[in-house]
Amino acid sequence: MRKFYRVAVLIAMTAMAGLSFAGVASAAEDCAHRFGSHQQVRDGGGLQDWSVTDLKESGDVAPGFPVAGQLWEATATVTAISGTSTPVIPNFNAKTGGSSYPVLWQVASPQGISAATLAQGQTSTGKIYFDVTGGDPKAVTYTAGGAKPLMWCCSEAMMAMPTDECTCCADMKEPCPCCAGMM
Numbered sequence: 001m002r003k004f005y006r007v008a009v010l011i012a013m014t015a016m017a018g019l020s021f022a023g024v025a026s027a028a029e030d031c032a033h034r035f036g037s038h039q040q041v042r043d044g045g046g047l048q049d050w051s052v053t054d055l056k057e058s059g060d061v062a063p064g065f066p067v068a069g070q071l072w073e074a075t076a077t078v079t080a081i082s083g084t085s086t087p088v089i090p091n092f093n094a095k096t097g098g099s100s101y102p103v104l105w106q107v108a109s110p111q112g113i114s115a116a117t118l119a120q121g122q123t124s125t126g127k128i129y130f131d132v133t134g135g136d137p138k139a140v141t142y143t144a145g146g147a148k149p150l151m152w153c154c155s156e157a158m159m160a161m162p163t164d165e166c167t168c169c170a171d172m173k174e175p176c177p178c179c180a181g182m183m
Contacts, residue, residue: 046083
């Protein structure tokens with residue numbers, strides 16, 4: 001009986017430790033504006049869920065578009081949460097501490113995200129491109145006419161951006177608490 005009790009206590013302690021670590025990990029992953037986070041925006045009668053990841057210099061070609069600087073890319077995913085939804089690709093910008101680079105929505109690339117209307121539950125994933133003629137971008141924004149744009153900005157490289165450029169951190173004197181451990 002004593003052996004059973006020890007095993008039961010050990011199992012309970014292991015389960016509690018696992019839950020504690022899971023809570024810490026999910027708190028770090030729940031940052032509303034971290035690359036990879038899901039953010040929602042209304043589109044007419046529908047609701048879209050967007051996620052942006054992997055902002056980096058691109059090795060792709062921009063067919064039919066004369067790039068003036070360095071081509072950058074990010075991967076965007078959109079899901080129609082409710083109703084039909086049309087992704088508005090021109091709403092994206094890449095941002096540095098002081099410059100903004102509009103998305104090259106007119107680039108017809110096989111890797112690019114489709115702007116085709118999605119039925120409820122459908123998802124589209126692809127690249128979005130930016131012609132960067134100055135400093136390296138640190139964030140990607142999506143402006144849909146609301147008070148604040150959606151923004152993805154937090155990773156080790158992105159924390160070099162001033163906090164007043166981050167819509168989630170603009171009123172803070174210190175870096176965003178959900179990104180503080182990333183510096």
